[in-house]
Every structure is written in C-alpha cells, then in structure tokens.
Amino acid sequence: MQYQDLINACHDDWQQYVDHDFVRQLAKGTLAHECFLHYLKQDFLFLKQYARAYALAIYKAKTLSDMRRALPSVHALLDSEIAHHVTYCENWGLTESDLENESEDFGTVAYTRYVLDAGMAGDLVDLYAALAPCSIGYAVIGKALLESNETKIEGNSYRSWIEMYGGEEFQTGVATGAEFFDQQLAEIDIHSERGQNLVHIFKTATRMEIAFWQQGLNASNSQ
Structure with a gap:
C-alpha cells in the first residue's frame, strides 16, 4: 500500500482535518488573532515533542x-x-520565553504523547504512520490554499503562513519524506492485520490534528 491508501481509509476524518474551519478562516484572513496566537504557542510546544519523536525514529x-x-x-x-x-x-x-513558559493544552498533550506512545509500542513504520498526518496534511493544506482562488493573499495577516506551507521548500521536503514512507508501506497489505493497525494509527493521529485546530478556535471563547 501507499500513504494515499491510509488517507482514503479515513477519508471523512481527513477532510475534516484539511478543510477545518480554522484553515478556512486562515485562508479568508478572518481568524481571530487570539486564536492564532494560541495556536502558535501550542505549535511551538508540539514541535519540541515532534523533534523527540524523530529522535525516537533513530532509536527504532x-x-x-x-x-x-x-x-x-x-x-x-x-x-x-x-x-x-x-x-x-x-x-x-511572542518571545521564546513566552513560548517556553506556555502550558501545554490538553489537545497538545494528547496528540504528542500519542505519537510517542505509538512509536514506543510499535516499530518504525508505526511511528511514521503517527507522524505522517502532520507533515503530509500541512503540505496538502498549504498547496490547496495557495492555489485556491478563494484564498485572500493581499492584506491577509496569515499570508506568510500560507506561503510557507504552500511554498516549494516545504512541499519538496514533505514529498521526500512521503516517498520514504511509501517505501516502508510497499510490502504491507492494507487489509491485513498489520495494515489495519496502521490505518488505526494514521486515523487516530488525523483526529488529533482536528482537535489541535479546534483547540485553537476554542481559544476565542476562553479569553
């Protein structure tokens, strides 16, 4: 199988992720700034755990x-x-000190620890199945937003975010990683027990991405 088979196996969740209201508001430039600031702080904390997960890949x-x-x-x-x-x-x-001193939100803890647990309990492919929705999803979102006629670019406070994830450097990096992931998946039958376990991991991580967007939106209600 290939990573696209994993996406197809959790199609509804994937669509909720890549077409989340948080993403649509980013594209229109209507996202409340407090929501984006909360997202930025939590994403910093997420990236630290993401680095630990890739370090785990070396161990695994x-x-x-x-x-x-x-x-x-x-x-x-x-x-x-x-x-x-x-x-x-x-x-x-936001200073680096601000970011370091921020408390992890529940969604951040749940997502990052799930990825690490999937990697610790399983093998390298399990770990990459948990990591993949983040990188691949952001590439899909960035490309879609940059190419959409409905995306507001001029005067959009979030223009640089859209251009970064839709840009060639990020897209190329993700494509390289996705190709390696496909190589690892090539001999696995998606209908086998092994394949279905990978679907479960990928789907769970995708659902965690939905929750990560949602906690950003919910920040406007907690101010």
Whole structure:
C-alpha cells in the first residue's frame, strides 16, 4: 500500500482535518488573532515533542540507512524549523520565553504523547504512520490554499503562513519524506492485520490534528 491508501481509509476524518474551519478562516484572513496566537504557542510546544519523536525514529531504526534517514528531520526541526517558528512568533509579539513558559493544552498533550506512545509500542513504520498526518496534511493544506482562488493573499495577516506551507521548500521536503514512507508501506497489505493497525494509527493521529485546530478556535471563547 501507499500513504494515499491510509488517507482514503479515513477519508471523512481527513477532510475534516484539511478543510477545518480554522484553515478556512486562515485562508479568508478572518481568524481571530487570539486564536492564532494560541495556536502558535501550542505549535511551538508540539514541535519540541515532534523533534523527540524523530529522535525516537533513530532509536527504532534497525539499519544504519534508516537511522540516517531520520537524522535530517531531527536537525531540521532543532536547527531551522523551530528557530523559524520562534522568529515568526516574534513578529506576533511572542518571545521564546513566552513560548517556553506556555502550558501545554490538553489537545497538545494528547496528540504528542500519542505519537510517542505509538512509536514506543510499535516499530518504525508505526511511528511514521503517527507522524505522517502532520507533515503530509500541512503540505496538502498549504498547496490547496495557495492555489485556491478563494484564498485572500493581499492584506491577509496569515499570508506568510500560507506561503510557507504552500511554498516549494516545504512541499519538496514533505514529498521526500512521503516517498520514504511509501517505501516502508510497499510490502504491507492494507487489509491485513498489520495494515489495519496502521490505518488505526494514521486515523487516530488525523483526529488529533482536528482537535489541535479546534483547540485553537476554542481559544476565542476562553479569553
């Protein structure tokens, strides 16, 4: 099977994720700023745990080749992506200290610990199945928003977010990772017990993404 088979197996959840109201409001530029600020702070905390998960991939890898495959992701997260996120947050008036001192929301804890638990309890493929909805989903969302005629670009406070995830650098990086994931899935029958377990992991992580968007929207009700 391929990762697209996993998406197809949880089609309704996937659509709720990539077409969530949070995403639609980003595209229109109508998302309340307090919602976006809450999302940015929680995403920083998420990325720290995401880096731990890719470090776990090195531990779980059985071959030197697979260990090397995971290393660039760890470096990218720690050396550039998180640093870029901190710089981006500074444009919104959030310092690195603000981000570090933020408490993890329930959705953030649930999602990140689920990914780590899936990796600890399973093997490398299980871990990547839990990680995949985030990277692949953001690439799908970024590309769709950048190409849609309904997306407001000029004067949109969230333009840089849309352009970053829809941009060539992010799209290329995700495509490379997705190709590697497909290689790992190639010999697995989606209808087998193994395949269905991967569907369950992928679907659960996708549902966690929906909850992550929703907790951002809910921030406007808690101010």
